[in-house]
Amino acid sequence: MLSNQITTAFQQHFSASPLLVRAPGRVNLIGEHTDYNGGFVLPAAIDKEILFAVALNNTSTARLYSFDNDEHYTVELAEVERGETQWANYLKGVVAQFQRRGITVPGFDCVFGGNVPMGAGLSSSAAVECGLAFALNELLSADLKRMELARMAQLAEHEFAGVQCGIMDQFASLFGRPNHVVRLDCRSLDYEYFPFDTTACHIVLCNSGVKHSLASSEYNTRRQECEQGVAVLRQHYPQVQSLRDATLDQLQEHQAELGDVVYRRCRYVVEENARVEAACQHLIAGDLPAFGQEMYGSHAGLRDDYEVSCRELDVLVAAAQPLPGVFGARMMGGGFGGCTINLVAPDQVEAFVTAMKAAYQQELGLHLETYQTTIVGGVDVLVPSVA
Incomplete structure (x- = not known):
């Protein structure tokens, strides 16, 4: 012990x-x-x-x-x-x-x-x-x-x-x-x-086993890119103190001024905040499939707009999505490695782990570690x- x-x-x-x-x-x-x-x-x-x-x-x-x-x-x-x-x-x-x-x-x-x-x-x-x-x-x-x-x-x-x-x-x-x-x-x-x-679904973590060396430096870069976006928006909307205050309409209005990269970083954050609020309503309603859809949306944004995912994480999310009993999956944490978080029906956890290990081995030739956790x-x- x-x-x-x-x-x-x-x-x-x-x-x-x-x-x-x-x-x-x-x-x-x-x-x-x-x-x-x-x-x-x-x-x-x-x-x-x-x-x-x-x-x-x-x-x-x-x-x-x-x-x-x-x-x-x-x-x-x-x-x-x-x-x-x-x-x-x-x-x-x-x-x-x-x-x-x-x-x-x-x-x-x-x-x-x-x-x-x-x-x-x-x-x-x-x-x-x-x-x-x-x-x-x-x-x-x-x-x-x-x-x-x-x-x-x-x-x-x-x-x-x-x-x-x-x-x-x-x-x-x-x-x-x-x-x-x-x-x-x-x-x-x-x-x-x-x-x-936790009786309706279990949390299963799939560890990609990779931690790319650029994680910390890219984390700080993303933070700076968001701050650049806020600085641009504040010139037009003084009430925007952080991306929490920004809207998609405001971002689109000033997309050219923001530039493609900063625009996409900011768009992801604004959309992710909306996903969190929606996800809480899904929990209140007991709607795990709807909660899971917010998770998939989060992963897509992290992959495409925030660009902090990596091939290993994307493979894991893609492999999880069609499996029986999976409500949702996404990368979790700063990015460039680490775990995906998966919400899985309790009676499907064992089969899920087996299938994920096989898929990871087949796709990337890598061994997959998984963890079941409780809150x-x-x-x-x-x-x-x-x-």
């Missing part, structure tokens, strides 16, 4: 009784690349998770151990800076956010590890950030609210990992609720839960510290 492994590893490397915290990864049913554009997303926390064992150590040093990498890292807390060890940057970034808020972070020991597949688009990085932020908030009695912890984790990723992510991943890890998806308005940070009937609650304490 993962919790026993992490606790045992902590006791082998350090001496205190740790606080044990669970931080889940996330899926996003629909609403991709909308978060940094002030739009809507529809994520859920899942049962792939990172566990943390953390205890204060009465020194001025953070002693970190990555269970999955079997690597130690030590940092003086007075000198927290971005470094060469990427996994440590996520943790140091969180510490820096506490320090910026005037909260003194004393020395601590930390062991973390989990079963969120890296590079699969399930937000292992957000789980790492949120887990440590939650643990330090508990140990230091800092009394920071979950939304503040989400913002801090997001800034840690901006400043120490160099990815200008929106807040969705961190929010989903902290705010998950069992058997519910949550629609987040990424501008106002208002949110609403919608029931997701769970957000970051929480598993075992309180007795130290």
